Amino acid sequence: MTRVQEHQRLRGVDLQDADAWDDPYPYLADIRSQGQLLWSDDWQMWLSAHHGTSDTILRNPHIERRYEARCPESQWGSFNRLNARAALDMSGSEHTRVRKALTTVMRPTRSTDFSALVASEVDRLLDLLSASGTQNVDIVTGLIEPLPVNIICAALNLEEGIGDRLRNSSIRMVAAFEKGQTPAEAADSQLAARELEECFLGIASTSRSSSAGRHLDSLLEQVPGSLSLDEAVANAILLFNGGTGALINALGTGLVTLLQQQELASLSTPDAITLAVEEMLRHDAPLQLFERTADEEISFGGVTIAPGDRVGLLLGGANRDPEVFESPDHFDPARHPNPHLTFSAGQHFCLGAPLARLEMQHALRALVDRFPRMHLAAPPLREPGFVVRGYSTILVNLE
Ligand code: HEM
Numbered sequence: 001m002t003r004v005q006e007h008q009r010l011r012g013v014d015l016q017d018a019d020a021w022d023d024p025y026p027y028l029a030d031i032r033s034q035g036q037l038l039w040s041d042d043w044q045m046w047l048s049a050h051h052g053t054s055d056t057i058l059r060n061p062h063i064e065r066r067y068e069a070r071c072p073e074s075q076w077g078s079f080n081r082l083n084a085r086a087a088l089d090m091s092g093s094e095h096t097r098v099r100k101a102l103t104t105v106m107r108p109t110r111s112t113d114f115s116a117l118v119a120s121e122v123d124r125l126l127d128l129l130s131a132s133g134t135q136n137v138d139i140v141t142g143l144i145e146p147l148p149v150n151i152i153c154a155a156l157n158l159e160e161g162i163g164d165r166l167r168n169s170s171i172r173m174v175a176a177f178e179k180g181q182t183p184a185e186a187a188d189s190q191l192a193a194r195e196l197e198e199c200f201l202g203i204a205s206t207s208r209s210s211s212a213g214r215h216l217d218s219l220l221e222q223v224p225g226s227l228s229l230d231e232a233v234a235n236a237i238l239l240f241n242g243g244t245g246a247l248i249n250a251l252g253t254g255l256v257t258l259l260q261q262q263e264l265a266s267l268s269t270p271d272a273i274t275l276a277v278e279e280m281l282r283h284d285a286p287l288q289l290f291e292r293t294a295d296e297e298i299s300f301g302g303v304t305i306a307p308g309d310r311v312g313l314l315l316g317g318a319n320r321d322p323e324v325f326e327s328p329d330h331f332d333p334a335r336h337p338n339p340h341l342t343f344s345a346g347q348h349f350c351l352g353a354p355l356a357r358l359e360m361q362h363a364l365r366a367l368v369d370r371f372p373r374m375h376l377a378a379p380p381l382r383e384p385g386f387v388v389r390g391y392s393t394i395l396v397n398l399e
Helices: 018-022 025-034 051-058 073-084 092-106 108-131 139-144 146-155 163-177 183-209 229-260 270-283 353-370
Strands: 038-040 045-048 289-294 298-300 303-305 310-314 391-393 395-397
Touching (some): 045 051, 051 310, 073 163, 073 183, 073 229, 092 229, 108 353, 139 229, 139 391, 146 163, 146 229, 146 353, 163 183, 183 229, 229 391
Parallel strands (some): 045 310
Antiparallel strands (some): 038 045, 289 310, 298 303
């Protein structure tokens, strides 16, 4: 490991402080003001909240994602298998092979096809929501959560009604990426990974033995050509987790900001919607931290990273870097250009970004068209945590 010099050490910032969960941006600004790359004793890794440095590191093939299996294997077995076989934690030619298989499932022509599906699902959900009343409506359970869940279930050709169960397990599995889990929370994440693995293995075996109900078709078509069955299962779960959690949080957080600033009614053109969605993604990133490990010695702005050192990219901090974004703390729905790093950069750039943008744009357009006077009915309830940022409940009055 690198010998850390005193001036390279991060001082006085605790990202696990509950105030940082509520509003991490003053903390991230403090980190950025201390340097481009700083050593965190708390997290035992280098941290960057700087846009240029984060972007360069994400694009550097010698600082890669490296999955460290969790111990003991008897408890983390499913979690380890699902992560080690998923594209997100692969590198080099293995990553290229699996990413190519996933791209055929989510390729742009399919994304284009998704447009009509997303539009009609948004309408269906909003019809149901408004039929249940217009005051004190929870827009998370009514629209923001079921939309991505139903769309990814349709993309994977999963049976109707399974989405809620998968979503429950998905939230609990992904909670393991938060820092400082308690033993009870860790045990629940292990159980959730087992539930997901068993569920998708079950679906896959039914699909393969029955010509009638083919589920996960597109991924299973890659078996045994480019994927093993275990890889198809792990990557179906990656698509489910990726296609729901971050998208739900980005849509919820961005909508709250739009409503707090009373900007909804001003989004009157398709271009205004497109730009507003990018600003929703930039201003409060739903996933704040991604990690890399150096496989050779690399220097950045006076810091030498040794092979094996871990580096944490603070995407929310990079997205508020004043060197790149004018008045970065200000939410400007017309901001352009907007080179945020919310979908990362380099070889792991989010594979679902076109679908995520499509869903956010359709949802926002429908809300503006149908409920231009929508406003918050109560302060929204935030989920605790630093890495994953979002609201569990957003009560609104539709009129
Ligand atoms: C607003 C919503 C979303 C956000 C903020 C987001 C964010 C990200 C980020 C930051 C990464 C790369 C992580 C890294 O560099 O270490 C990533 C990768 C990925 N995302 Fe997303 N994502 C979103 C939606 C989606 C959707 C809708 C899907 C699928 C339907 C998806 C599937 C994936 C996959 C498969 C990868 C792995 C790509 C690879 O390793 O090559 N994501 N996402």
